[in-house]
Amino acid sequence: MSKPLILVTNDDGIVAPGIRALVDVASQLGEVVVVAPDSPQSGKGHAITIHDPLRLKHVRVFPGIEAWECSGTPVDCVKLAKHVALKDRRIDLCVSGINHGSNASINIIYSGTLSAAMEASLEGVKSIGFSLLDYSFEANFEPCKPWIRRIMEFVLGDSYPKGQLLNVNIPNLPAESIRGIRLCRQADARWVEEFLEGRDPNNQPYYWLTGKFVNEDRRTDTDVWALENGYISVVPSMHDLTDYSALKNMLDKGQLTAEVTVHS
């Protein structure tokens, strides 16, 4: 049996230590090709580049590993990986990260790391986004590695369906303090923003986004609870944003659906 083809990407950029740790693990399990942004792309969500050309350049960053840097967003990287770098070869697994910082809870929708993994899942590829709860460039990814390997081995296995996405967050703890893996739902938490207001050198006003993460979802089945209690959180995630409960409720009440023509 040939080795699985594993696409590795991230949103912190191709020189971030997190992607190096992920390449280390992935190359133990398959043939690795890296296509990652040439600059930090945190917070890019599911952005794609429509109105500008993209650059894709072969680079030597990881010894013995095929790697490309891309001028676009993380989602652009996945699209270019599939069609240009890999010339439509079948990808067995896409892993994105390891992100420097949490992508638990609502962070998933702002995260370039998770959006890249979701883009792969849209194409029917098994995919995983990995994040470590440490924002620093010097974060220690060593304790993550055996856990990441275990999760990747499971996902590569036959029991795991194609096109399924996992959002994996790892607490910033020494290896011996990590209590295990918890399957969770996304906590219903959010960011409370503030803007730092200032004046530029030309005395023009500017606003700079800042804020704090607030979780009022106190149940114990969430990713935030798992992480706060020493577990690695794994949230199966998807791109169908339909709110089926609201849809059923509105249909039951017959809201908005009368088939009459409205004239102004």
Add this chain to the structure above:
Amino acid sequence: MSKPLILVTNDDGIVAPGIRALVDVASQLGEVVVVAPDSPQSGKGHAITIHDPLRLKHVRVFPGIEAWECSGTPVDCVKLAKHVALKDRRIDLCVSGINHGSNASINIIYSGTLSAAMEASLEGVKSIGFSLLDYSFEANFEPCKPWIRRIMEFVLGDSYPKGQLLNVNIPNLPAESIRGIRLCRQADARWVEEFLEGRDPNNQPYYWLTGKFVNEDRRTDTDVWALENGYISVVPSMHDLTDYSALKNMLDKGQLTAEVTVHS
């Protein structure tokens, strides 16, 4: 009773004809404040600006209406609207659009228009993204207006819950041909990409994203079906990306969850 406060934004930019049509309707129903991007922001998804300062400028674009243009993404616009332009006043409704082009099916995750509306919904604000299935700048938004008014009136009413998001797409048809409104789920369709390859003036290669929309979801309860059959599609949408069905399946099988420490 005071008039409701309605925040209007979009992703095509503050001078796009689509937002003008939306302001026309919204100003019949409440006090309108516009905070919209100063340049086209299509395909920006849920991107936010973290590493750069943002600009927000009072502008006169719509007679008698308070309006601001913002240098950031559509999601940045909503955050700046809430905290800076509106100084944390309670927003009764956020409407985004009218987008020039479809945001049905999977387009919701790439769309700045819908991401702006979703950002408002995260803050507990009733919100609606409106799109017309005509990509041209000269699209005719007149047939949309009575329908948009009807949907906005419904959402402003007491029976509609706070923080709920609707994704509304309108077929590109003459007023008399629109058959009514259908409540739907998001069709399981996707983009099949291609890249236009070229050489720049310095003979360096570039790649430019293109592609076609493919729907193999043939059931009749989807937004794509509604639009193809002359209906306005309304999909209640949400930001909880948890795949509960996959989560239950994995929990039932006891996958990944053994609470043992893994050592390398």
